[in-house]
Amino acid sequence: MRDGADARHTLGRRLSFAAKATRGHLEQRLAAAGSSFAVWTALFALKARGPVIQRELAGMLNVEGPTLTRRLARMEAEGLIERRRTNADRRAAVVRLTESGEAMYSRLSDIVSAGRDVVFRGFSPREIEEFVGYLDRLIENIESASPSRRQAPTRR
Numbered sequence: 308m309r310d311g312a313d314a315r316h317t318l319g320r321r322l323s324f325a326a327k328a329t330r331g332h333l334e335q336r337l338a339a340a341g342s343s344f345a346v347w348t349a350l351f352a353l354k355a356r357g358p359v360i361q362r363e364l365a366g367m368l369n370v371e372g373p374t375l376t377r378r379l380a381r382m383e384a385e386g387l388i389e390r391r392r393t394n395a396d397r398r399a400a401v402v403r404l405t406e407s408g409e410a411m412y413s414r415l416s417d418i419v420s421a422g423r424d425v426v427f428r429g430f431s432p433r434e435i436e437e438f439v440g441y442l443d444r445l446i447e448n449i450e451s452a453s454p455s456r457r458q459a460p461t462r463r
Contacts, residue, residue, distance in 0.1 A: 382408070387407055
């Protein structure tokens with residue numbers, strides 16, 4: 308086992324590699340089903356949260372507004388989502404899953420679940436829970452020490 312200092316030194320590289328490898332594995336599986344990781348994350352967020360204002364969805368997915376707008380336009384053209392302007396603010400759009408989007412979510416959910424099984428092969432349920440807890444703490448530490456990326460720059 309490596310000592311703590313050595314493990315901390317390689318943590319960023321290992322996290323980056325694990326994230327890229329996991330995403331790549333899921334991308335391959337989703338592409339074989341005619342979809343993508345980007346579509347999956349949007350479907351997942353909408354299924355979990357229900358109808359949501361587009362800018363809130365961008366925050367949930369940690370993507371910029373224009374990037375999400377293009378993604379949602381493609382998903383809307385495929386019949387997976389529907390966007391409607393709100394009465395309160397005509398600039399804001401509420402995004403919701405359509406029946407086709409619900410069906411695609413169910414189909415992709417099975418694919419992602421099988422992919423997750425591969426990623427966590429050899430881990431006990433307790434180890435997975437602890438690992439996710441460590442990642443959550445790491446994310447909280449980073450977020451509490453970092454200014455919001457949406458925060459306006461200060462003038463000097």
